[in-house]
Amino acid sequence: MGLYTTLTNMITEYTGLSPAAFFTIAALMYVVYKVVSGMFVAADAYVEVKRDQEYVLREPVQIGDITEEELRPYDGSDHSKPLLMAIKGKIYDVSRSRMFYGPGGPYALFAGRDASRALALMSFEPSDLTGNIDGLGASELEVLEDWEAKFEEKYVKVGQLVSEKKTAPVVDDEAVGNDKLQEDQTKED
Ligand code: HEM
Structure with a gap:
């Protein structure tokens, strides 16, 4: 007996339905499942949406x-x-x-x-x-x-x-000393 015949016999035996009726009902159930599940957002996608919303609502x-x-x-x-x-x-x-x-x-x-x-x-x-x-x-x-x-x-x-972040000025003792020296010299001039 072929696999197909075994399958159809089993369907008829267990469900009392003809194979054609069984497959039609199965297909309809699948369509209904797809439509209904499509109405709900998957849990991880929901978290994503929620995160986006929280984000948008945050004050600048x-x-x-x-x-x-x-x-x-x-x-x-x-x-x-x-x-x-x-x-x-x-x-x-x-x-x-x-x-x-x-x-x-x-x-x-x-x-x-x-x-x-x-x-x-x-x-x-x-x-x-x-x-x-x-x-x-x-x-x-x-x-x-x-x-x-x-x-x-x-x-x-x-x-x-800004082209470059302003950082706290690095104090270079030697440079400060030089500036001071120059300043003093300018004063003298
Ligand atoms: C086929 C050409 C294009 C179409 C049909 C189009 C269409 C649109 C539409 C419908 C909006 C939403 C407007 C609103 O609701 O305020 C928009 C926004 C915007 N478009 Fe385009 N656009 C086009 C090309 C471009 C190009 C070439 C640029 C710049 C390179 C651009 C930059 C923008 C920007 C920056 C916004 C957002 C403005 C905002 O923040 O409110 N668009 N565009």
């Missing part, structure tokens, strides 16, 4: 002066950090627009960066992902100003990009 925090390199990790990949983006050196908290700038979003490439050049040129070229706006024309600078105005209105400014 002032970050102060940071370098472009220090801005990079604020690209939304780390949920404990706000989502930041800069225009003309001004850093904005764009966490509330995670759907635009967060991972997988259409403008994710701008997050954690000064995107002035890309915005002015309306470009997605990686080489334009910079705050360097040298050589741009008047109309491009105007486009950039419009973006800046939009960001000023929509987001909270939380900091400023």
